[in-house]
Amino acid sequence: MTDSNDAYRRAGVDIDAQDAALGRIKKLVRSTRTPGVLGGVGSFGGLFRPDLEGVEEPVLVSSADGVGTKLMVAKMAGDYSTVGRDLVNHCVNDILVQGATPLFFLDYVGTGTLEPDAFAALVSGLADGCRENGCALLGGETAEMPGFYQPGDYELVGFIVGIVDRAALLDGSRVRAGDLLLALPSSGLHTNGYSLARHVFIERLGLGMADKIPGVEDDRRPLGKILLEPHRSYLPALRSLLQHPALHAMAHITGGGLTDNLPRVLPAKTQAEIRVGSWRLPDLFHVLQDRGEVATEEMFRVFNMGVGMVLVVDPAGAGEILKILQQQNQPASPIGTVQAGSGGVVYDLGLVPGEDGL
Amino acid sequence: MTDSNDAYRRAGVDIDAQDAALGRIKKLVRSTRTPGVLGGVGSFGGLFRPDLEGVEEPVLVSSADGVGTKLMVAKMAGDYSTVGRDLVNHCVNDILVQGATPLFFLDYVGTGTLEPDAFAALVSGLADGCRENGCALLGGETAEMPGFYQPGDYELVGFIVGIVDRAALLDGSRVRAGDLLLALPSSGLHTNGYSLARHVFIERLGLGMADKIPGVEDDRRPLGKILLEPHRSYLPALRSLLQHPALHAMAHITGGGLTDNLPRVLPAKTQAEIRVGSWRLPDLFHVLQDRGEVATEEMFRVFNMGVGMVLVVDPAGAGEILKILQQQNQPASPIGTVQAGSGGVVYDLGLVPGEDGL
Numbered sequence: 009m010t011d012s013n014d015a016y017r018r019a020g021v022d023i024d025a026q027d028a029a030l031g032r033i034k035k036l037v038r039s040t041r042t043p044g045v046l047g048g049v050g051s052f053g054g055l056f057r058p059d060l061e062g063v064e065e066p067v068l069v070s071s072a073d074g075v076g077t078k079l080m081v082a083k084m085a086g087d088y089s090t091v092g093r094d095l096v097n098h099c100v101n102d103i104l105v106q107g108a109t110p111l112f113f114l115d116y117v118g119t120g121t122l123e124p125d126a127f128a129a130l131v132s133g134l135a136d137g138c139r140e141n142g143c144a145l146l147g148g149e150t151a152e153m154p155g156f157y158q159p160g161d162y163e164l165v166g167f168i169v170g171i172v173d174r175a176a177l178l179d180g181s182r183v184r185a186g187d188l189l190l191a192l193p194s195s196g197l198h199t200n201g202y203s204l205a206r207h208v209f210i211e212r213l214g215l216g217m218a219d220k221i222p223g224v225e226d227d228r229r230p231l232g233k234i235l236l237e238p239h240r241s242y243l244p245a246l247r248s249l250l251q252h253p254a255l256h257a258m259a260h261i262t263g264g265g266l267t268d269n270l271p272r273v274l275p276a277k278t279q280a281e282i283r284v285g286s287w288r289l290p291d292l293f294h295v296l297q298d299r300g301e302v303a304t305e306e307m308f309r310v311f312n313m314g315v316g317m318v319l320v321v322d323p324a325g326a327g328e329i330l331k332i333l334q335q336q337n338q339p340a341s342p343i344g345t346v347q348a349g350s351g352g353v354v355y356d357l358g359l360v361p362g363e364d365g366l
Numbered sequence: 367m368t369d370s371n372d373a374y375r376r377a378g379v380d381i382d383a384q385d386a387a388l389g390r391i392k393k394l395v396r397s398t399r400t401p402g403v404l405g406g407v408g409s410f411g412g413l414f415r416p417d418l419e420g421v422e423e424p425v426l427v428s429s430a431d432g433v434g435t436k437l438m439v440a441k442m443a444g445d446y447s448t449v450g451r452d453l454v455n456h457c458v459n460d461i462l463v464q465g466a467t468p469l470f471f472l473d474y475v476g477t478g479t480l481e482p483d484a485f486a487a488l489v490s491g492l493a494d495g496c497r498e499n500g501c502a503l504l505g506g507e508t509a510e511m512p513g514f515y516q517p518g519d520y521e522l523v524g525f526i527v528g529i530v531d532r533a534a535l536l537d538g539s540r541v542r543a544g545d546l547l548l549a550l551p552s553s554g555l556h557t558n559g560y561s562l563a564r565h566v567f568i569e570r571l572g573l574g575m576a577d578k579i580p581g582v583e584d585d586r587r588p589l590g591k592i593l594l595e596p597h598r599s600y601l602p603a604l605r606s607l608l609q610h611p612a613l614h615a616m617a618h619i620t621g622g623g624l625t626d627n628l629p630r631v632l633p634a635k636t637q638a639e640i641r642v643g644s645w646r647l648p649d650l651f652h653v654l655q656d657r658g659e660v661a662t663e664e665m666f667r668v669f670n671m672g673v674g675m676v677l678v679v680d681p682a683g684a685g686e687i688l689k690i691l692q693q694q695n696q697p698a699s700p701i702g703t704v705q706a707g708s709g710g711v712v713y714d715l716g717l718v719p720g721e722d723g724l
Contacts (some may be wrong), residue, residue, distance in 0.1 A: 046425060047537060052618055052630065053427040053461040057532065066418070067404060069411040072472040072507045072525055077514055103411040114430040116474070116523045149430045154561060156435055161514065165474045167430060167525035174415065179405060203512060260410055272410065
């Protein structure tokens, strides 16, 4: 044996530095512990004992996600503290729409050479998101891949497991023609459309992260803050509604927008009809469309258009659901209905024939 | 509405092409279905109903992993068909060492612009790995991030969830001084040490993927084949041993090698003592050490050194365990013991004082 231990470091990977960075984040991970977690940080797999008391037929609901090129905005803004919360909230919403509440979350961080401060910022965002959703950060993997990732880049992937009793599973089968569509506002772009948004704001308009966006009057924060606003979790507002008989389905509006995500919960021979003027479209989307010269149809497929979540509800129970949402301080707007039809989403723009645009 | 739908494509993301590629892989995903899977491909989260018949206290075991810069070898060799199996087998082994068998797996693929053939090759490897381990490919995420990933690069991340009855959980608590260490051979580098291996074979020796490796007499396949040999799954060979009372613990030898992974299952005040000459070290590792000028200590931390899995067994039951392994055609060698000590791994190189090397 010799003391020399640097061939791997010469090849770009420093196991000791990795261990030091991992030690630093153990405290963050521990802050997310919930009663189901068994064992400590650092075993081969994370261990979780679900509380099955009163659950007749447990169904595990699982989803994997990333935050896309929002990571490149974080790099430009020099702030990796928010994307972790984005990722957790995105994953929480993805299983929430099937009626599930989260048990645990695992992350993957890929980078060229681990920079301890950026890594700690990433993990602290993940830990914040997990704590806020009552979800244990059960484990994860950190990979240094020099030459594969560009210096300073971090890939961030998340994986969530939740649980729902089979009888309470929301899968779209309760949806019928006549149901009402209730929109819950997004907090911004959430985690979709960032390639196009960067193209418009940075390449076309030449804006920097500290600049205000010309034409965005309803939000005067700088571009970096607006773009990095975290993806909202709807779990706190919706938890008490999950077993409500009037809640027929939910759709999380992510990549593909209203156009591709609403049909995922529509039964055959129905379609969603949406009145475009029925909710307030934030200025951000107007500016993206105008300055990016993006067709309306594409806007509704690339961006959430101010709608982060859609509830499909029985019209007879809609009043009660709106009242519960109000008690939770959760704004909601009726934006359309489910109707007999040939599938997909039909947008009523309220325009005279021949005119286009919002 | 207009027919124009190309602003996002101009920014580098083509949703229609993504949809076409995803359609192509649905059949592969369906081939991995197990009885627990509910619902189809394409819902927000994957649904899995675990069979809890006879399980007294179900514990979920979960792990996240990547395949590291083995991906760069796949790119150089123009063959993405094997890394998916690597990833699944790596994840399966990670939860197997805690006594768990897999329920389901999710993947994440990140790339600049999705190339349908490479993507289909990746997913077909994942599906092969899942089928071979009886594990459902329950879902996944595919992200196009132009500008973030270099052209032709694919990041591949996997998440697995398995189950074990709490009484059968292997966590190292049964290990005691005197226990025997049985090594199960690896199939090659598995998924660790590829940055250093590429440095030695490609940069130092100037080898191409089709070249044989000078000095590697026991495997005359070309470099690309040797480096892409998939990570072995030990589940088929070990499934029948999981409840054996003489099996005290297992360690999956991945990043950190024997040096960092064995201590994860050692109780306080013990150490692993390994006799280095007691198993056959494949030529590949000799060449990596000699031509890379890598210290022995580092070799045991960066590479698996021919050992993919270590079983820690009660010496009284070791004969029976070896017999069962033999029935499964699984080779195994006693390579050392657990002894009272101050932690970590002590390597007995069988050398005269002052000499170094294997």
